[in-house]
Amino acid sequence: MSEPLLAIDNLRTEFHSDDGSVAAVQHLSLALAPGETLGIVGESGCGKSVTALSIMRLLPRNAGITQGRICIDGRDLSTLTEAEMRKVRGNEIGMIFQEPMTSLNPVLTIGRQLAEATMLHRGWSRREADKRALEMLNLVRIPDAERRLKEYPHQLSGGMRQRVMIAIALSCEPRVLIADEPTTALDVTIQAQILSLISELQRKLGTAVLLITHDLGVVAQTCSRVIVMYAGRKVEEATTVDLFANPLHPYTRGLLGSVPHLSNGTVPMDARLTEIPGIVPAPGQIVQGCAFASRCTLATDRCRAEEPPLVEHTPGHFAACWAVAA
Amino acid sequence: MYAYVGRRVLGTLPVILVIALVIFLILHLSGGDPAAIIAGDHATDEDIKAIRDKLGLDRPLAEQFLTWLWNVVQGDFGISIFNRVPVGTLILQRVEPTLMLTLTVIVFSIILALPMGIAAAWYAGTWIDRALMALAVLSFSLPVFVIGYGLVYAFSLQVPILPVQGYRSLADGIGPFARHMVLPTISLGLVYTALLARMTRSSFLEVLSQDYIRSARAKGMASFQLITIHALKNASVPIVTTIGSGIAVLIGGVVVTESVFAIPGIGRLTVDALLRSDFPVIQGVILVFSFFYVILNLAIDLLYTVLDPRIRY
Ligand SMILES: Nc1ncnc2c1ncn2[C@@H]1O[C@H](COP(=O)(O)OP(=O)(O)O)[C@@H](O)[C@H]1O
Ligand SMILES: [Mg+2]
Numbered sequence: 001m002s003e004p005l006l007a008i009d010n011l012r013t014e015f016h017s018d019d020g021s022v023a024a025v026q027h028l029s030l031a032l033a034p035g036e037t038l039g040i041v042g043e044s045g046c047g048k049s050v051t052a053l054s055i056m057r058l059l060p061r062n063a064g065i066t067q068g069r070i071c072i073d074g075r076d077l078s079t080l081t082e083a084e085m086r087k088v089r090g091n092e093i094g095m096i097f098q099e100p101m102t103s104l105n106p107v108l109t110i111g112r113q114l115a116e117a118t119m120l121h122r123g124w125s126r127r128e129a130d131k132r133a134l135e136m137l138n139l140v141r142i143p144d145a146e147r148r149l150k151e152y153p154h155q156l157s158g159g160m161r162q163r164v165m166i167a168i169a170l171s172c173e174p175r176v177l178i179a180d181e182p183t184t185a186l187d188v189t190i191q192a193q194i195l196s197l198i199s200e201l202q203r204k205l206g207t208a209v210l211l212i213t214h215d216l217g218v219v220a221q222t223c224s225r226v227i228v229m230y231a232g233r234k235v236e237e238a239t240t241v242d243l244f245a246n247p248l249h250p251y252t253r254g255l256l257g258s259v260p261h262l263s264n265g266t267v268p269m270d271a272r273l274t275e276i277p278g279i280v281p282a283p284g285q286i287v288q289g290c291a292f293a294s295r296c297t298l299a300t301d302r303c304r305a306e307e308p309p310l311v312e313h314t315p316g317h318f319a320a321c322w323a324v325a326a
Numbered sequence: 327m328y329a330y331v332g333r334r335v336l337g338t339l340p341v342i343l344v345i346a347l348v349i350f351l352i353l354h355l356s357g358g359d360p361a362a363i364i365a366g367d368h369a370t371d372e373d374i375k376a377i378r379d380k381l382g383l384d385r386p387l388a389e390q391f392l393t394w395l396w397n398v399v400q401g402d403f404g405i406s407i408f409n410r411v412p413v414g415t416l417i418l419q420r421v422e423p424t425l426m427l428t429l430t431v432i433v434f435s436i437i438l439a440l441p442m443g444i445a446a447a448w449y450a451g452t453w454i455d456r457a458l459m460a461l462a463v464l465s466f467s468l469p470v471f472v473i474g475y476g477l478v479y480a481f482s483l484q485v486p487i488l489p490v491q492g493y494r495s496l497a498d499g500i501g502p503f504a505r506h507m508v509l510p511t512i513s514l515g516l517v518y519t520a521l522l523a524r525m526t527r528s529s530f531l532e533v534l535s536q537d538y539i540r541s542a543r544a545k546g547m548a549s550f551q552l553i554t555i556h557a558l559k560n561a562s563v564p565i566v567t568t569i570g571s572g573i574a575v576l577i578g579g580v581v582v583t584e585s586v587f588a589i590p591g592i593g594r595l596t597v598d599a600l601l602r603s604d605f606p607v608i609q610g611v612i613l614v615f616s617f618f619y620v621i622l623n624l625a626i627d628l629l630y631t632v633l634d635p636r637i638r639y
Pocket of ligand 2: 045050
């Protein structure tokens with residue numbers, strides 16, 4: 001793998017309250033190469049969004065990074081001042097969110113919200129920025145772009161709004177795009193369109209994409225590598241093909257559920273998360289050993305006593321499970 | 327757009343009619359002979375009869391109402407019992423101080439309350455927030471006349487830098503006008519400021535937690551632009567509503583303030599008219615205040631469509 005563009009090393013992000021601190025993400029490391037698409041998958045509440053917001057340094061006020069480093073191009077983001085960090089946001093790292101319906105400002109025109117990015121980061125005039133905005137709308141294939149620029153978000157459908165969000169996020173040509181469940185709120189047909197748009201733009205612009213989802217089908221369709229998260233931790237990491245062909249962690253297997261084991265390297269398109277019985281330990285609950293043990297059919301006394309380390313089982317395929325290590 | 331404005335203006339007509347009817351009926355349902363009430367305590371029987379004939383008080387009520395309304399539309403509100411001056415003239419003479427006081431209070435309050443409310447929301451939960459909101463509660467709970475007399479004591483008597491009372495028209499120059507306006511504006515404005523600051527804080531808190539604010543941050547936007555461009559316009563609808571409904575509170579306060587500072591405005595006129603049971607004046611003043619309030623609400627409704635593109639006409 002080439003030199004990583006975005007590298008997270010042993011990240012721990014905690015939420016603080018009067019009752020003490022609770023880790024939403026812990027011991028998380030990942031590397032994103034230039035132009036690569038890396039998926040982060042896991043059930044709701046496992047810390048995916050907190051990871052994304054940690055990278056952007058946009059965590060809520062009651063949360064903070066307490067350990068680890070996040071580097072872009074070898075530059076440690078935690079050492080930047082807030083003003084320097086603002087130059088990273090939207091310029092070096094673009095981000096789109098789950099809720100296209102509420103992610104755009106309802107009282108500002110699409111054109112204004114698009115123009116802001118390049119006016120901010122490139123010091124462009126409104127006129128130059130508007131030209132760029134039109135270009136971007138065409139790039140994300142919004143029909144009748146000229147008219148759309150003057151419209152307000154409520155005049156656009158959910159899919160159109162997500163296209164606008166993508167256009168905004170990419171208008172300064174960032175090298176990293178973080179997409180936090182970009183299609184979760186959309187209809188299935190629109191989902192597919194948005195995903196292929198992201199893939200296409202990624203190839204065209206060479207943007208590296210960190211794609212967060214709870215939907216393995218989305219991973220299958222877009223990502224070359226995947227990280228599986230559980231209760232704030234990374235439990236498995238592999239290439240997409242490897243993961244679908246040979247899932248190691250019982251949690252991953254649970255996620256894949258009844259999806260047939262494919263040995264020919266093709267990947268099922270509609271591999272949604274199936275229900276795994278049991279509940280995720282609440283953040284802050286003291287867990288002895290493996291966090292998944294209480295839901296795991298293979299759990300042994302060792303699993304309940306010692307936390308399994310992340311081990312590389314085959315080249316590039318990591319899993320944190322005693323049962324696999326054995 | 328113009329059609330919409332036209333429709334909305336027409337829509338206020340029934341409201342104004344109902345208000346006029348209520349005001350008209352106050353006199354007629356208050357018991358006793360309207361002619362005697364209008365004529366006042368010291369009128370002779372001839373006076374009363376003359377009034378009855380002139381106003382047609384022996385006619386059916388509906389006819390009387392229409393006649394009265396027709397007169398009002400033409401600017402004829404009747405004649406003051408106390409000094410025999412047309413009510414319309416009396417009100418016109420008194421309009422400037424009241425209008426000026428209302429305006430300075432609104433401007434003063436907005437200038438003070440917006441930054442207060444925004445700062446409190448931005449630093450929600452910190453001591454800045456708590457101090458600002460404690461200040462708001464304090465100034466909201468102090469009666470206008472207490473603040474007024476307190477300020478007069480401090481800045482007119484102890485440290486005599488401002489006039490105790492009175493009013494100077496803007497026509498006499500901005501200096502004297504401003505010197506006379508400072509204390510009344512502060513006395514009345516603090517309540518209003520408190521109200522507005524609290525509303526600004528809560529609507530900003532609401533807006534700042536919205537997804538689109540996070541999107542703007544993810545774009546690399548700085549706090550100042552975030553507040554002025556992305557948040558303020560979204561928070562403005564509830565704030566403008568409060569500015570509008572606060573004016574109803576303000577009208578009561580204007581009466582008190584004008585009395586404390588002996589400002590010859592409509593508030594004083596109202597108090598004097600009430601004390602003298604000067605019915606035509608009371609009717610006229612209530613009519614003018616109500617009309618003003620209806621127009622204000624209309625203006626605010628029209629402003630919404632400018633502030634929020636989702637509100638369509
Ligand atoms: N605003 C918050 N206050 C307290 N805890 C939070 C907050 N947001 C998230 N968390 C905690 O962080 C965990 C991870 O949340 P998140 O990253 O949003 O999950 P997801 O993987 O669904 O995106 C949650 O289980 C929750 O306990
Ligand atoms: Mg999430």
